[in-house]
Amino acid sequence: MGMITELADQFDLSHVESCCLCGKKSTAYWRGEKWIGICRWCAIDDLPKLMADAVVGGGAKIGADLHHACGQFWRAAALSLEIKQRESPPSP
């Protein structure tokens, strides 16, 4: 949880320390209109369900929307891994 720990020194992130869905310790946060924290389990189990409801509710173009979502996920995962490696470089 390095990103939250480091950012806690710059911003008041006390409201994102708990997952906004289950209340357990969050492992990531997102800043939109409001700041939200999310745990790993809710990220992989609940967020995809929310995403599906939002896509369908918004007039889904399932193929195009899924393609876009997958691209966004992998770009974000690569960026997060790069940031994590910068924070904790492998030992020599």
Ligand SMILES: [Zn+2]
């Ligand atoms: Zn959770």
